[in-house]
Each structure stands twice: as structure tokens, then as C-alpha cells.
Amino acid sequence: MSASSPAAARAAPAMHPMKRVAAYGQEFILLGAIVALFVVVGVVNPRFFGANNITNIFAGNAYIAVAAIGMSLVIISGHIDVAVGSLIGVLATISGTLAVNGYPIWLAWLTPVVIGVVVNAGVGSLVAYLRIPSIVVTLGMLSILKGGLISVTAGAWITNLPEDYLIAQFRLFGIPSPVWFMVILTALVALWMRYSGFGRTIYAIGGNVEAARVAGIQVERSTVIVFAIHGAFAGIAAVLFATQLQVIQSTVPPNLELTVITASVVGGVSILGGTGTVIGSTLAAILFAAIASSLIFLNVSAYWLRAVQGLLILITVLADMARRRRLR
Amino acid sequence: MTATLRSLLRHETILAILLVIVLAALATQSDRFFTTANLLNQGRLMAEVGLVALAMTFVIVTGGIDLSVGSILGLTAILLGVFWHNLGMPLPVAMVLAVVAAGIGGLVNGVIITRFKVPPLIATLATLALYRGLAEGISQARSVRGYPDWFFVLGQGDVWGVPTQLWILGVLVIVAGVILGLTTFGRATYAAGANETGARFSGISVDRTKLLIYTASGLVAGLAGVIFVSRVSTTRSDMGTGLELDVITAVVLGGTSIFGGRGTIIGTVLGLILMQALKNGLALSGVKGDGTIVVIGLVLILAIVASNLFSREGDG
Structure with missing residues (x-):
């Protein structure tokens, strides 16, 4: 069930096997890439398989996956x-400021989620009701949030975080909590996207707004809800990010978006809307962490990381366009 | 058509009036604002954003966007340093090659967008990461300094009392204004943005138009990169980070529709001056650099809200 795209699902009967692979392939390709990377880097440098490194790969990027x-x-x-x-x-x-003061x-954990929902519901309203393109609204928000944060905190570090606040360092059955968050949230949302009415609504809006509207979907309200949910996940990600170290550097993490x-x-x-799953995005987040770690174990300068990432996104986007052309 | 023209003029008139009010307010707030030295210095500071904004106006009029300009600027700066310092080329050759490389970066954007039909937002988001990544990888976080004195004329010098880069900006403003407003290429740009399919059926080579525009966007980002290096006397791989935000804000503030088909160079210039005046005025009245970013973000969102409300009025 994991790998699916609604466009492909609708066209399912009498589909050529190659097309089926083309439509369902992204998650398998990523999984394959992760396995291949582990094998190659592990052979070149067996220390890559150290328990700490593997844990770091899965836990370190969990907040990005969320x-x-x-x-x-x-x-x-x-x-x-x-x-x-x-x-x-x-x-x-x-979150950190609340915890320290x-x-x-629980308030320090919950507040970011609530604020995330409120802020992004506002963004969603501007996008949905005032018809401002999301790229413009969020570019504006980017500078408001970034500038606001630095002018308030001056980039000061938050230290002396209480021990029981550091949720990202908790472990359950020996596995760090961020991994649990990542896996459980991914599974829940994947199921919800596939089987709930609202999940299908999101695909419908992205696939064809006008058709969705004609089908009786309240496009504006749904868009605001999508942005609000996105804000909640940003809140959870923020708590995981804030608690992974003993200090919080109150600036915007570079290039996180x-x-x-x-x-x-x-x-x-x-990128054109309408298809995709959250399992793929979680696998991609793990792959990035694995690539960053591999560069270290292969003695490649970490300064090349962003170039590798950029190349990766470009290749994927081009492959996506080619795949769409084949499916037509 | 006349209705659009009228709404365009109206936007620019509003903007011009707003600009006069802001300038007047700033002049009464601080006696340091309306001095020749300050105004010329502000001109120097806005030249890089301004150059890139000229090409961005064309890009946005076609209904596209170019987020990679800041990264291209950074990559150009790094290549300039590498060509000159590490490969030992004469500085003028290094300058030309670096700008050519920037043009190739823009051309690559154009090819991805026109040939592979990748939406400009995503294509240039990818190359934003790629070009910045190349700048970081090539430079390995080392900076290049020690340029000869003549090189600083470009970024720190004056010609007849006016900063060199302001002359360059002035000339290119006229060139861009003439091309967009008075030539067939300009008409093709508007047509491609207003109704791409219609433009194709009218025999306009939309792809070639876009390819040229994205290449030009890379070239001016490269030129801005060289001026940037000359202005700050050093090269670093993080140069131009976030430039795209300033540039897009200036263009959109100037009345260019983010949906394409509408916009003028005069509007962009007004938007640019308004933004620089706001920055400068806030700084003079004691707001720190990061506070001004907040204001620019707010202005961007409010400008679009206002322009959307006006244009809806115009339609009805």
C-alpha cells in the first residue's frame, strides 16, 4: 500500500508493467539508494557501520523528516x-525560552505546535482567500520570522535547559525518541492520506483545483487546514530540533527550508501537485543524513554537501517530468 | 487593453506618491537623510539588487521566477577569485570568464525550464542549492583578497562624482526599459506571460524568448557579483545569500504581477528606490538591520494584497 500515486491508481486497470514501476517507483528507488549507499560506504570504511553512526543517521535528520x-x-x-x-x-x-523560565x-512542548498552527493558518488564509501566491506570502513570512527572531534574541544561546525537557534525547527500547516520532507520524499520515476523505481532498485540490471545486470540495477552507496541519508538524519538528542538544542557538538554522x-x-x-506520499519524503530525509555521514567517512569535504543535494533535487525533478510524460 | 494600461499607470502613480511621502517623512525624521553623500551612498548600495531586478522584471513578466540569482552572484564571486588568484589569469580575463559562467548558469536554468518543462520555481530552487553548493565546494570556505587598486573603481569609485555602479545601473535601466517597452522582444515577453498558448499560436517563439531572459538574468547576477566583490574587497561563498528576496520584493512592489503579463521597468525602479529608502530610513532612525528585514517582508505581503484588491476592482 505504501507506494502509490492517485493518478496512477485511477488509471490502474490495464496498465503496462513498466508504467506501474514508473508510477510506484520513487519509494523503492530511495530505499535501494539508501541500501546501496550503506553497502558501498560500509565496504570502503567499515567504521560507517558503528552503532553510534547508524543511530545518528536515523535520529539526526528525524526532525527534517517530520x-x-x-x-x-x-x-x-x-x-x-x-x-x-x-x-x-x-x-x-x-519552546526553549518557556522551558528555561x-x-x-508540557507547555514548552505544546506551545510551539499551537503557535505553528495559528501562524500557518494565517498564511493559508492569505493564500486561499486573498489569492496571493504561496511563494510570495512565505517569502515575506521568511523575512518577517527570520528578522524578528534575530532582532529579539540577537542570536543568544539558550542554555541550562532542564533535563526532563530534552525529549529528543529520551529513548524507548533503546531507540531514540526522534526515530519513534518519525516512524509513527509517517505511518499515520500515510494511512490517513490514503484512506481518509480529507486525504483524498488534498490530492484532488493539487491535481485539479477546478475539478475539485466542481466536485463540491471547499477548496479555500481545505487549503487553510492543510497549512495549519503543516504548522503543527513544524511545531513538533521544532521541539525535536530544540531538544536534541543541551543548548538552543536562537537563530534560524541555515537552509533548513x-x-x-x-x-x-x-x-x-x-512539484506540480496532486501526487506523492510522505513515506517517500521520510526516506529522502534519511538518505540525506546518510549522504552527509558518507561524505565524512569517505573523506570528502563537507563543503560539497549542498552541491550534492542540489544535484539530487535537480535529477529527481527531471526524472519526475520524464515519468509524467511516460504516464501520459 | 486601455483598462490594463490605466491600472498600470495607477499603480505607478500610487507608488510614486507613496515614495514622495516616505522621502518627505524620512527627511523630517533625520537631517542626515537628504544629504548628497547619503543619497549617493544609498545608490551604491542598491545597484546590485537593482541590476538583478531589471532582469527579474522580464522573468516575472513571462510568469516565471528566478530564485537562483543570489547563488549565481556567490558563484561568480568565487569563480572570479579562483580564476585570478588560483589559476593566475589576468584579472580582466577572470572578470569576463566569471560573468560568462554566470550566463551559463542562467542558460542552464532556461534549458531546464523550457526544454524539460520544469516549473521555474522548482527549477531555480534546485539550482539555488546547486550553484551555492558549487560556490562552497570550490572555495572550501576560503576567501580571496588583495585585489589591485584599479579593480575597486567598479564598486568603491566615482565617475564625475557619482558611484561607478550607479552609472552602470542607469545605463542598463534605460536599455531594459527600451527593450521591454518599445521592442518586439518586449511585446513577446508580455505575450508569453499573459497567454503562453496564445503567444505560441501567434508565432512567437516563447521558448527562445524565455531562454534569452533566463540567460540575461544569470549574466546580470554575474555582473552584480563582480561589482559586489569590488565593493567589499573580498570574495566569500556566502555572498548574495537572500538576494532573491530583495530583488523579488522590489519587482513585485513595482507593480509587476507575479502571475505574469504585467509590469514595467519604471515600476521596478520605483519599487527599488522605495525599498532602499525604507531600509536607510529605518537604519537612520535606529532600527537594526534585522528589524528592516521584517519591514521588507511586511511591505512585500501588503503590496501584493493591495495590488490584488486594486486589480480586482479594475476587472470588475
Whole structure:
């Protein structure tokens, strides 16, 4: 059930086997890429398989995978959000500030999620009701959040975080909690997207807005809800990001929005809206962490990481366009 | 057609009036604002954004967008340093080659967009990462300094009392304005953005038009990169980060529709000056650099909301 695209599902009967692979392939390709990378790098440098390194690969990028779930919903519905990195930076700072100033821990965990929902519902309203393209609204939000954060905090570090606040360092059955968050949220959203009415609504809006409208879908309201859900995931991602170290540097993590968008797109979420799954985006987030780790173990300068990422997104996008042409 | 023309003029008139009000307010707020030295210095500071904004106006009029301009600027700066310092080329040759490389970067954008039909937003988001990544990878975070004195004329020098890059910007404003407003290429640009299918059926080579525009966007980003290096006397791989935001804000503020088909160079220039005046005015009244980013973000969103409301009025 995992790998599916609605366009392909609708056209399912009498589909050529090659087309089936083309339509369902992204998740398998990513899985294959991760396995191949592990084998190759592991052979070249066996220390790559150290327990710590494997844990780091899966836990370290979990917050990106969680943020990419929300981003995938936004992109599937035909929009984009380039402000997510700034939002996560702001929410992480708010969360840490609450924790340090003696507020209940649960409040420090919950507040970012609530604020994320409120802020992005506002963004969604501008996009849906005032018809402002999401790229413009979120470009504006990016500078508002980023500039606002730095002018308030001056980039000061938040230290002395209470021990029981650091949720990302908790372990359950020996596995770090971010991995649990990543796996459970991905599975839940994947099922929800596939089987719930609203999940199908998101695909419908992204696939063809006018058709969705004619079919009786309330496009504006649904768009606002999608952005609000995306805000909730940004909130969870912010808490995981804030608690993974002993300190929070209250600035915007550089290029975070780009990494999140890249994870969604490389994960098979079509840039044109309407298709993709969140399993793909989570696999892509894991693949990025594996690539970053591989560069270290292969003695390649980390300064090439972004070029590799850029190349990866470009190849995936071109493959996506080619695949669409074949499916037609 | 006349209705569109009227709404266009109206937007620019509103903008011009707004600009006069802002300038007047700033002049009363601070006695340092309306000095020749300050105004010329502001001109120097806005030249890089301005150059890129001219090409971006064409890009957005075709209904596209180019997010990679900041990265191209950074890559050009790094290549300039590498060609001159590491490969030992004469500086003028290095300058030309770096700008040519920037043009190739723009051409690659254009090919991805026209030949592979990738939406411009995603294509240039990918190359934003790629070009910045190349800049970081090639430079390995090392900066190049120690340029000869004559090189600084471009970014720090004056010609007849006016900053060199302001002359360059002025000339290119006229060139861009004439091309967009008075030539068949300009008409083709509007046609491609207003109704691409219609433009194709009218025999306009939409792909060739777009290819040229994205290449030009890369070239001016490269030129801005060389001027940037000359202005700050060093090259670093993070140069031009976030430039795209300033550029798009100026263009959209200037009345160019993000959906394509509408916009003028005069509008862009007004938007650019308004933005620079706001930045400068806020800085003079004690708001720190990061606070001004907030205002620019707000202005961008409000400008689009306002322009959407106006254009809906015009339609009805």
C-alpha cells in the first residue's frame, strides 16, 4: 500500500508493467539508494557501520523528516512554503525560552505546535482567500520570522535547559525518541492520506483545483487546514530540533527550508501537485543524513554537501517530468 | 487593453506618491537623510539588487521566477577569485570568464525550464542549492583578497562624482526599459506571460524568448557579483545569500504581477528606490538591520494584497 500515486491508481486497470514501476517507483528507488549507499560506504570504511553512526543517521535528520511530512501535504495541495526553516527556528526558541523560565514542561512542548498552527493558518488564509501566491506570502513570512527572531534574541544561546525537557534525547527500547516520532507520524499520515476523505481532498485540490471545486470540495477552507496541519508538524519538528542538544542557538538554522522542500520533492512528491506520499519524503530525509555521514567517512569535504543535494533535487525533478510524460 | 494600461499607470502613480511621502517623512525624521553623500551612498548600495531586478522584471513578466540569482552572484564571486588568484589569469580575463559562467548558469536554468518543462520555481530552487553548493565546494570556505587598486573603481569609485555602479545601473535601466517597452522582444515577453498558448499560436517563439531572459538574468547576477566583490574587497561563498528576496520584493512592489503579463521597468525602479529608502530610513532612525528585514517582508505581503484588491476592482 505504501507506494502509490492517485493518478496512477485511477488509471490502474490495464496498465503496462513498466508504467506501474514508473508510477510506484520513487519509494523503492530511495530505499535501494539508501541500501546501496550503506553497502558501498560500509565496504570502503567499515567504521560507517558503528552503532553510534547508524543511530545518528536515523535520529539526526528525524526532525527534517517530520517537517517534510507537513511540507509534503502543502506541496501535494499545489502550494509551497519557503518559510518553514524560519518558523522552526522561531518555535524552537519559544519552546526553549518557556522551558528555561520555569513553565511546565508540557507547555514548552505544546506551545510551539499551537503557535505553528495559528501562524500557518494565517498564511493559508492569505493564500486561499486573498489569492496571493504561496511563494510570495512565505517569502515575506521568511523575512518577517527570520528578522524578528534575530532582532529579539540577537542570536543568544539558550542554555541550562532542564533535563526532563530534552525529549529528543529520551529513548524507548533503546531507540531514540526522534526515530519513534518519525516512524509513527509517517505511518499515520500515510494511512490517513490514503484512506481518509480529507486525504483524498488534498490530492484532488493539487491535481485539479477546478475539478475539485466542481466536485463540491471547499477548496479555500481545505487549503487553510492543510497549512495549519503543516504548522503543527513544524511545531513538533521544532521541539525535536530544540531538544536534541543541551543548548538552543536562537537563530534560524541555515537552509533548513531548502532541505525540507528537497526531502519532499526527492521523496516523490510531485512539484506540480496532486501526487506523492510522505513515506517517500521520510526516506529522502534519511538518505540525506546518510549522504552527509558518507561524505565524512569517505573523506570528502563537507563543503560539497549542498552541491550534492542540489544535484539530487535537480535529477529527481527531471526524472519526475520524464515519468509524467511516460504516464501520459 | 486601455483598462490594463490605466491600472498600470495607477499603480505607478500610487507608488510614486507613496515614495514622495516616505522621502518627505524620512527627511523630517533625520537631517542626515537628504544629504548628497547619503543619497549617493544609498545608490551604491542598491545597484546590485537593482541590476538583478531589471532582469527579474522580464522573468516575472513571462510568469516565471528566478530564485537562483543570489547563488549565481556567490558563484561568480568565487569563480572570479579562483580564476585570478588560483589559476593566475589576468584579472580582466577572470572578470569576463566569471560573468560568462554566470550566463551559463542562467542558460542552464532556461534549458531546464523550457526544454524539460520544469516549473521555474522548482527549477531555480534546485539550482539555488546547486550553484551555492558549487560556490562552497570550490572555495572550501576560503576567501580571496588583495585585489589591485584599479579593480575597486567598479564598486568603491566615482565617475564625475557619482558611484561607478550607479552609472552602470542607469545605463542598463534605460536599455531594459527600451527593450521591454518599445521592442518586439518586449511585446513577446508580455505575450508569453499573459497567454503562453496564445503567444505560441501567434508565432512567437516563447521558448527562445524565455531562454534569452533566463540567460540575461544569470549574466546580470554575474555582473552584480563582480561589482559586489569590488565593493567589499573580498570574495566569500556566502555572498548574495537572500538576494532573491530583495530583488523579488522590489519587482513585485513595482507593480509587476507575479502571475505574469504585467509590469514595467519604471515600476521596478520605483519599487527599488522605495525599498532602499525604507531600509536607510529605518537604519537612520535606529532600527537594526534585522528589524528592516521584517519591514521588507511586511511591505512585500501588503503590496501584493493591495495590488490584488486594486486589480480586482479594475476587472470588475
